[in-house]
Amino acid sequence: MKPILAGLALIASTFSAQAEEVTTYMLDNGMEVVVIEDDRAPVVVHMLWYKIGSADEPVGASGVAHFLEHLLFKGTDVLEPGEFSATVAANGGSDNAFTSYDYTAYFQRVAADRLELMMQMESNRMNNLVITEADVETERQVVLEERNQRTENSPGALAREQFRAALFQNHRYGVPIIGWKHEMEQLDLADALSFYDLYYSPNNAVLVVAGDVVPTEVLALAKTYYGVIPAEENLPVRERPQEPPQRAERRITYVDERVSQPYLVRSYLAQERDPGAQQEAAALVYLAELLGGSPFTSALGQALQFDTQTAIFTSASYNGSTLDSATFDFVVAPSEGVTLSQAEAAMDAEIARFLDAPIDPARMESIRTQLRASEIYAKDDTQGLARRYGAALTQSLTVEDVQAWPDILQAVTPDDIKAVAAKTLNRDQSVTGWVVASQEEAR
Amino acid sequence: MRRLIIAFCLAFLGTTAQAEIDIKEVTSPGGINAWVVEEPEIPFIALEIRFRGGAALDLPDKRGAINLMTGLLEEGAGDMNAQEFQTAREALAASYSFRARDDTIAISARFLTENKDEALALLRKALVDPRFDQEALDRVRAQVLSGIASDAKDPGTIAGRVFDAAAFGDHPYGSSSDGTVESVTALTRQDMFAAHRNAMTRDRLYVSVVGDTTAEAVGGMLDDLLGALPDTGVPSPPKAGFALEGGITVVDFDTPQSVALFGHRGIKRDDPDFFAAYIVNHVLGAGGFESRLMQEVREERGLTYGISTFLMPMFHAELMLGQVASSNDTIAEAIDVTRNEWARMANEGMTAEELAAAKTYLTGAYPLRFDGNAEIAKIMVGMQMVDLSPDYVVNRNDFIEAVTLQEANRVASELMQPDDLHFVVVGKPEGLEGTQ
Secondary structure (H helix, E strand, O other), X not given: OOOOOOOOOOOOEEEOOOOOEEEXXXXXXXXXXXXXXXXXXXXXEEEEEEOOOHHHXXXXXXXXXXXXXXXXXXXXXXXXXXXXXXXXXXXXXXXXXXXXXXXXXXXEEEEHHHHHHHHHHHHHHHHOEOOOHHHHHHHHHHHHHHHHHHHHOOHHHHHHHHHHHHHOOOOHHHOOOOOOXXXXXXXXXXXXXXXXXXXXXXXXXXXXXXXXXOHHHHHHHHHHHOOOOOOOOOOOXXXXXXXXXXXXXXXXXXXXXXXXXXXXXXXXXXXXXXXXXXXXXXXXXXXXXXXXXXXOOOXXXXXXXXXXXXXXXXXXXXXXXXXXXEEEEEEEEEOOOOOXXXXXXXXXXXXXXXXXXOOOHHHHHHXXXXXXXXXXXXXXXXXXXXXXXXXXXXXXXXXXXXXXXXXXXXXOOHHHHHHHHHHHOOHHHEEEEEEEOOXXXXX | OOOEEEEEEEEOOOOOOOOEEEEEEEEOOOXXXXXXXXXXXXXXXXXXXXXXXXXXXXXXXXXXXXXXXXXXXXXXXOOEEHHXXXXXXXXXXXXXXXXXXXXXXXXXXXXEHHHHHHHHHHHXXXXXXXXXXXXXXXXHHHHHHHHHHHHOOOHHHHHHHHHHHHHHOOOHHHOOOOOOHHXXXXXXXXXXXXXXHHHOOHHHEEEEEEEOOOHHHHHHXXXXXXXXXXOOOOOOOOOOOOOOOOEEEEEEOOOOEEEEEEEEEOOOOOOOOHHHHHHHHHHHHHOHHHOHHXXXXXXXXXXXXXXXXXXXXXXXXXXXXXXXXXXXXXHHHHHHHHHHHHHHHHHHOOOHHHHHHHHHHHHHHHHHOOOOHHHHHHHHHHHHHOOOXXXXXXXXXXXXXXXXXXXXXXXXXXXXXXXXXXEEEEEOOOXXXXXX
């Protein structure tokens, strides 16, 4: 987390390498402000990120972070229930919110000249929410239906919950963001308000404004609307239970009649991106690409989908954007007539072969080029850039870290990849999951 | 060299945002048209290609051929097999996507200015010289068959299949564009070449380009990229009849939350009443949190996470559809409320305030769609396919503003037919009986 420097009126700095134009400020009350300039269209994205997510929830109240996110669309002292979204719509804009393990964020996308109205309303609901018992009753039903839609009706999502719960032995990353159903059913007004009162505070928030705006004007508005909200003095230090050393691999078979295509998943704990220390994460990005990024050119794709017809789908993936431990994941869906045991053995054999063989320089160069190009393509998506900064800053990274990341990716060497592979692909820190329609398929 | 460039310099004067977009129309020496927006700020180019017709052009007994053929375009072309083709594409950091839909084959490409010639040359091979190797055909066929099996256990997909089959019968719209296990299993290499020749033809082609290039340069590359395609292929299927009457169909499926797809006949895109219908649909169920159905079914009663309606003007039929998911013990109530709202809109129409709010939103939101090269390219190619001219982007908000309350409510009473509304419900709904 970025330190709050008391007594300093304003810390401002502008970064402008070849990267996007980004200006950052810090308000007196500890709120961070990030402005990304893009004048290609007269549009602005206004996002308010809170450094609070499902992994910060109290034990027994899983789902409260997401539930509270829903309740923020109810009324405040000056806004009727639903008036927030209705006002955004009446200005031709759209609004929504999302909750993850590490953050909760609210955003509006609207014509750039409506930014002030958005700030006025968003700053109002930071401290002045008015929720009734009736709101809580109805909205609890809505989030339970959301869980039905996303999870209960999806065998793949139910399986994923089981696998994550087994992978994380102590960290709250093992609890689903939307919550366990039996705990969601018990969430009440007090749960939501205690969470809200403590964590929805300027010194726990990051404002990201991206689009056709002038940084100094954004700052002036931010001071007017957010700058007047007092900091939360009792904001706790963000320390969450961490994983102990993991000493044994776990295996799970998830059986559900609604599964049509059996598949297997292998998840390992992996190093996340940390402030000033993103090299291992960068090497893991390459490792995922080399092992299972493209079905045509990756090691698993070539071996299991082309050289042999062992699998109809293979992938390896890694996303290092987490505050605490990240994961490195494999998925293999076997071909007709191939068992999960055979597919898993083929996967492990190919991973072992990859670790023993030198890395093809042409593949390294291709991935390097694709990563460099992805930075160019990313500039076409202003909201995507806003999300990149918002997520990073709520996950302890700095603007400097975000802007250094593309160069760190370019500097990765084959030795870095081999070293991080040896460290990460340790079965004692893994879960292997099979997803099948019946026990008979689990062989 | 004969090359025609017509430029439209357009400024949106929306109620809340102004954007400028300069659409240039260009015709290549070989006679291929494209719409181009020059956006030099970011060094890449977005290219969108559409072939009107899509999977609906499948020949009898070859259902799924166009879908499988489209999936194989990236699996080897010219002198390259699948892996060689993809290795070359990745080295250029270009991306190509090939998708078959009911009415179109959609191709999206994105590539860097610095290697645009190589990226276009590679794309050209996929478009005009695909190999359809037997090895690739068998491999991708296995993926398609796995997808068909998964769809058969997905409640939302099941609802769509049952609705389409009952509504459209033997017309291609009545079955999945993926084909069936039997039809896909029987497809051959020759079927792939035939599908390519039939569906990817010059007379069905639409192109738009946005990014770091010029209309002149686009005019110069179109013939090389697409000129080798045949002029014409198979004729389009006839207009699809609509055989589904009002009622409820229950499909028994063991899952906790029932999924319902509902609808009846819709309205053509070029109908003079289309904009009035568009507003009616927005107020009823397409306006997000502000729509009547979201207010009544979600906000007031907590029966669902989401309910929405949409107009679907396709090339051979028109639908007005909606979808909602609710627990097995509450889906009956959700359907009841939906029926009531359908009837209320048909009988009473909307209020002047609702019309005003819808207009403000729709006109304000329109310019915001034009954010990003790829987005603008997609919008432009879509406009061409429904015969709109470039100045539509300027006039579109006027069409919305011109709809009067009287018109909107007349169209609501004509379009919305509560007695025709049919619900296909997949799950174990309690207190809900099928009507057939």
